[in-house]
Amino acid sequence: MLLIHCPHCREDREEEEFSYNGEAHIVRPLDPESLSDEAWGDYLFFRKNPRGVHREMWYHAVGCRRYFYAARNTLSYEILHTYCVGEKPQIDAANEGAGA
């Protein structure tokens, strides 16, 4: 069971209150009509799957019902930090230890 710090509620809450929304910071294509099949496939299906620090989106489903980001290590399951949408992460991925 993960204990997750919701940056909106500013509280550590149990994993069951949250749902997972996968890789964070995926930018929606601005001009979808002009995308190649490769670029579409990439946008829809190809996700980072690091064995190490992963930037991901979580949803506080039965709490404040707001989205936020987390930097989490997928091997140790340690959550390095969580931050609100629109906020700059405090540390950048390169300084977060274990490889990408």
Add this chain to the structure above:
Amino acid sequence: MKKYSGFSLFSNALSYHENWQKIWRSPKPKREYDVIVVGGGGHGLATAYYLAKVHGITNVAVVEKGYLGGGNTARNTTIIRSNYLWDEAAQLYELALKLWEGLSQELNYNVMFSQRGVLNLGHNLQDMRDIERRVNANRLNGIDGEVVTPARIKEIAPLINISPDCRYPIIGASWQPRGGTARHDAVAWGYARGADALGVDMIQQTEVTGIRRENGTVVGVETTEGFIGARKVACVTAGNSGVVAAMAGLRLPVESRPLQALVSEPVKPCLDTVVMSNAVHGYVSQSDKGDLVIGAGVDGYNGYGQRGSFHVIEHTLQAICELFPAFSRVRMNRQWGGVVDTCPDACPIISKTSVGGLYFNCGWGTGGFKATPGSGYVFADTVANDRPHPLAAPFDVDRFNTGALIDEHGAAGVAH
């Protein structure tokens, strides 16, 4: 290789079973191989076996970072069935099921394949519509299956609770009599022994750390024991496929998730079939040793930790206790997790890549054990001939760009 038989059992008994032949050699790696299979799980070992057996390619090594079969192969709940919805998937899993039916003979190794039948329960109207559609599709593909009523389910599995006033009453099921279970590590060991006898080298405790390429073509793999040359490299690394693909600068549409299972203390025979439920999310069978083998759902997040969250197990056990109230008093013995490689359409990737001589077989996610023989068979053919086997062609990684997905979330929805 000495053949196993009633006679060999008898004669070895005379020397107190101390003189059995080692079931595979443990050679030093050669300088170069025709094919290196990365990953010594069931799928990798089956691939090596069929490369040698069917295609006569025997200068092959299986390079495994841990021990043979120690990945998901030895962590799974061993459910075998072929009742998938779409033609492409149904044909692939049915090929595997046909191979299972002759596998112990083929390998001269008892893989304890037991066709005890598989029930997939329906708990609401939409479940039943899906079940009927899937069973009809199966029958059109020549795959056995029927839609059964609660009364018939009760005959098949007498301990099950078909009372209409529980939270999610059972209102029917699909029944595939040819489905069942097998002994997971026996499958790995049987293929390893068969491949070894044909000249394939088993290289254990050796992790592949890089894939060396020249002019867009593989020339070998870097390992913790040094460089090993290879004309072709076939990667079958399940949950770690994304990591291995990155070694060759490739990306895969797979995400690695923890999937958990647990077993109870051994009890007397009480369940002689496999029962699975998508809707309440649990599945259970009883091993020959007597323990109840229970599979949980996949965890919500990506993870390589080979462990998962407790609430997932709790949820599964709630479902099992509702399906089988008698099991509420059984104590659980062990719990573990594996790292499964989930694909967006719940179907595998069996594919050439943009790198010459580099192939991937992955994305089997929560349900690849059942496919082990078929997966190895079509992948060996793909690698040997450098073109997709006809049954593997729809599973090319290209489908995520062309859009020709094979959506098996319905048939594969429950982690199994």
